[in-house]
Amino acid sequence: MNDKTIYKIGGTNIGGSNIEEIESRGYKKAVKSFQIKYPKLQEVWVEWVKNGVKLSKLQKLPMGRKKKLGG
DSSP states (O other): OOOOEEEEEEETTTTSSOOEEEEESSHHHHHHHHHHHOTTOSEEEEEEEETTEEEEEEEESSOSOHHHHTO
């Protein structure tokens, strides 16, 4: 059984309707791997399916510890 979830992440500054699909075991790992590719984004939309229900969230970036991010 596959315990990974597909997260669709897209930001307003990426260029229109570009949505990147990331397969990950968790929400936090998916968002962090995305923010490494696009470090200048301030917020992104994240969509995923859990138990047959489509969920979405507006995530502010950067996500993580302030000490590790240099803030």
